[in-house]
Amino acid sequence: MARFIALWMGTLLQLCHATIYTNDWAIKIRGDLESVNRIAEKYGFTNMGQVSALKHEEGNYLHNYQTCIWKFHLLENWKYWANLTVEPLMVEWLKQQVVQRRVKRISRQCSDSKACQSHMNIAAAWRRGYTGKGVVVSVLDDGIEREHPDLKPNYDPFASFDVNGQDQDRSSTSAVNNHGTQCAGVVAAAANSSRCTVGVSFHARIGGIRMLDGDVTDIVEAQSLSFSSGYIDVYLAGWGPKDDGATLDGPGPLTRLVLQDSVQTGRQGRGSIFVWPSGNGGERGDYCSCDGYSNSIYTISISSSTQHGSQPDYLEPCPSTLATAYGGWDREEMVTVGPQQSCSTAQSGTSLAASVAAGVIALTLEANPLLTWRDLQHIIVCTSKAHHLSAPDWRVNGAGYKVSHLYGFGLLDAESMVKEAERWKQVPSQHECAEEAAIQLSRLIHPGSVLMSVHETTGCSSKAPQHVAYVEHVVVRVNISHGRRGDLSITLTSPSGTTSQLLANRPLDNSTEGFQNWEFMTAHCWGEQAAGEWTLKIQDTPSQKKDGSKLGLLFLFVTSQYYETCTEPRLAAVKIQGWASRDKASYLSAVSQGCWRSVFTLAGPCDPECSDDGCEGPGPQQCVTCLHFFLKFKNNTRLA
The missing domain is CATH 3.40.50.200 (Peptidase S8/S53 domain)
Known part of the structure; x- marks a missing residue:
């Protein structure tokens, strides 16, 4: 069980002009509380308390981890912290705390x-x-x-x-x-x-x-x-x-x-x-x-x-x-x-x-x-x-x-x-699909040029526990080296054609640090199908003359399954019988409840099989609701 332990705020040590370091350290370490306290004392730290707890599973084993916050109270022992690396079976990471700039986003009534x-x-x-x-x-x-x-x-x-x-x-x-x-x-x-x-x-x-x-x-x-x-x-x-x-x-x-x-x-x-x-x-x-x-x-x-x-x-x-x-x-x-x-x-x-x-x-x-x-x-x-x-x-x-x-x-x-x-009926548990190895790029992008990557995804359909049929969030993680970060713009286009501007040019951003494992997130694809071609486009729009900058790119696709009425194997093959509109829109309107009906307007006639129950809509070719929805697989096996 990974636990997060909190330290008392320590004395500030300003080690450089830009960064203020504290005497507080965060460490993720395997073991129970007794082991954590023993190792802390051994290396000149004091364990200050728990923040949170998480389970950490590797293979078929569930490990106990403590993510602790330690206070380093003996300044003359500064060199001891490095010796924690001799505990490779216990220490996963160690990070000294720095003061972060946070500003209030002023409001009025x-x-x-x-x-x-x-x-x-x-x-x-x-x-x-x-x-x-x-x-x-x-x-x-x-x-x-x-x-x-x-x-x-x-x-x-x-x-x-x-x-x-x-x-x-x-x-x-x-x-x-x-x-x-x-x-x-x-x-x-x-x-x-x-x-x-x-x-x-x-x-x-x-x-x-x-x-x-x-x-x-x-x-x-x-x-x-x-x-x-x-x-x-x-x-x-x-x-x-x-x-x-x-x-x-x-x-x-x-x-x-x-x-x-x-x-x-x-x-x-x-x-x-x-x-x-x-x-x-x-x-x-x-x-x-x-x-x-x-x-x-x-x-x-x-x-x-x-x-x-x-x-x-x-x-x-x-x-x-x-x-x-x-x-x-x-x-x-x-x-x-x-x-x-x-x-x-x-x-x-x-x-x-x-x-x-x-x-x-x-x-x-x-x-x-x-x-x-x-x-x-x-x-x-x-x-x-x-x-x-x-x-x-x-x-x-x-x-x-x-x-x-x-x-x-x-x-x-x-x-x-x-x-x-x-x-409201509670949505099912969140599923996460991550596909990254096939879309790693390392290319040179010149000022004014565009780097484009098209990736075909199945929504991890071959991995049942991770399968994502419809999208909530999409996260793109990138590593980009660039001479001026503010010159970059990034878009992501979904299989349904929705384009999200993940990043626009920032004229005041002169940083040369680029993006290191930075995650961009879009909610604009909410409800869309995960499977299909996703297109990532990165453009360099120079604010001044300069040489091309090398781009190292890692694109990580992460979505969440949200659908609440059918199991995943059924989602992949189901369609609405008799409706002339898009299959997905018809499907969502048919099997969902409540607010979804105000979102989707069907563009087809009422299914003959539900005519006895009544079909409502603004016109004979605009069926919006039907009391019973008859679904069938591609093999014509009907589902009520």
């Missing part, structure tokens, strides 16, 4: 609550009786002011902790550290005692994890994202790497493993919900695929729109954004929850949009507490609305979903989400 409620249908969800009751949300930020009249009735001490100080003082009362309080007010400001605002989920429990008011390391992030994961339902992070158009950064190894572990074990096995803002670097040409937090399949990345449906100047596009909430209101300063029990003004940003989204998610979880983390993503995809948002790149993917690089699948609709949650 909704300037027109009626517009906010009407277009997102929040008030309609309230009228159905949902207010977030029984749902716990924790804000990972600079702390929240627990005594503020708007927050005090819903404040939850069990969802709060001071990771920076490693104590129970969770209050934030300074004017500088007010961001967490603002976000908390958007989510769960109480209704009856409100002084400044009313939260989207005004009966939800709200906590604050103080982790930005000090040095942020991989350990700090991992501790924060895993704190009380059996109790907290939704983690709201209003921060990320610097949105300067040049930074490429994301979670460290501990945080990545905590995210992966938490969607398996959090919320009593249903999976913790992580809500992240897509980023505020639009005015600097930033692209949110360069943010490894919003770019993760385990987080719900939220974009922002003005109340008029237009694009805020700060908005970053990318294909990992799942949906949109209101977060920009034409640069007006509006009143929100402030420090020292006051109300204050705040600037707009995607952290407000993420806060609104966290409130809507709390309403949805109240409607159905049994939703898994993937159920929730499915509900967001199939209920979000595109019609109110103005964007030049709206397109319909191969599964019938309208999607945009600016807004994901559209504006969150609270009423539709709670209604869908009420009748």
Whole structure:
């Protein structure tokens, strides 16, 4: 069992101008706790506690691993850590912690609550009786002011902790550290005692994890994202790497493993919900695929729109954004929850949009507490609305979903989400298909040229446990050496013809470091078939004259099986009898429930075999629903 152990924050050691190292180390080591403590003491470390636990299986054997955080407390013993390599059967990796630059994605309150409620249908969800009751949300930020009249009735001490100080003082009362309080007010400001605002989920429990008011390391992030994961339902992070158009950064190894572990074990096995803002670097040409937090399949990345449906100047596009909430209101300063029990003004940003989204998610979880983390993503995809948002790149993917690089699948609709949650049937377990060996490339790309790779995949159909029939997420991992990283753009085209812009040119990114095992993720192929030709295209658009740069490329295809009504062997061969429309669209419309019917419109006549039960649609050649669906294999064996 792999466990993640946390260290106390050590004294900072600045070893170079750019990087600040701490006395804290993370180590993954095989053995029980007694063995871990013994080896730590042997090499001059102190074991400081557990962060998380994972199972590690090799072949037919299940190994016990401890991913520990150790504090190195004897400076004169600095050379001892290298001797850990003499324990090759026990030590898998060791990493010294560095201070990471994390910035708040400043937010402000909704300037027109009626517009906010009407277009997102929040008030309609309230009228159905949902207010977030029984749902716990924790804000990972600079702390929240627990005594503020708007927050005090819903404040939850069990969802709060001071990771920076490693104590129970969770209050934030300074004017500088007010961001967490603002976000908390958007989510769960109480209704009856409100002084400044009313939260989207005004009966939800709200906590604050103080982790930005000090040095942020991989350990700090991992501790924060895993704190009380059996109790907290939704983690709201209003921060990320610097949105300067040049930074490429994301979670460290501990945080990545905590995210992966938490969607398996959090919320009593249903999976913790992580809500992240897509980023505020639009005015600097930033692209949110360069943010490894919003770019993760385990987080719900939220974009922002003005109340008029237009694009805020700060908005970053990318294909990992799942949906949109209101977060920009034409640069007006509006009143929100402030420090020292006051109300204050705040600037707009995607952290407000993420806060609104966290409130809507709390309403949805109240409607159905049994939703898994993937159920929730499915509900967001199939209920979000595109019609109110103005964007030049709206397109319909191969599964019938309208999607945009600016807004994901559209504006969150609270009423539709709670209604869908009420009748939702849990999706099957996630499958992952990884195909990489056949598509490794090492080529020279010249300025202005294009490198293209076409890969035929079967969705790992020959490997039953990994077989992926229909796609949720697609992840492309690349290694690229390049003289100027900002000159590169990358697109991925699915077998259904959906093109995802994984990376756009970033004019301010002058880095020569390229991409080292960087994962780009797209949700734009959601619901499409995995099998077929996937085309990856990398283009070098030079900002200045230079020689060609060598590209070493590894393309890793990862998808998730999502289909909920048929077994995988049946999926591969089933078609709808008698319908003239595309087989896949007909199939999805026929065998799915609820929201799918609002997505797919069939283009064929009613199947004669269901005419006795009735067939509904806008015309005789537009059958949309049928009470019984008759499916058959290619060998004409019928399935009811």
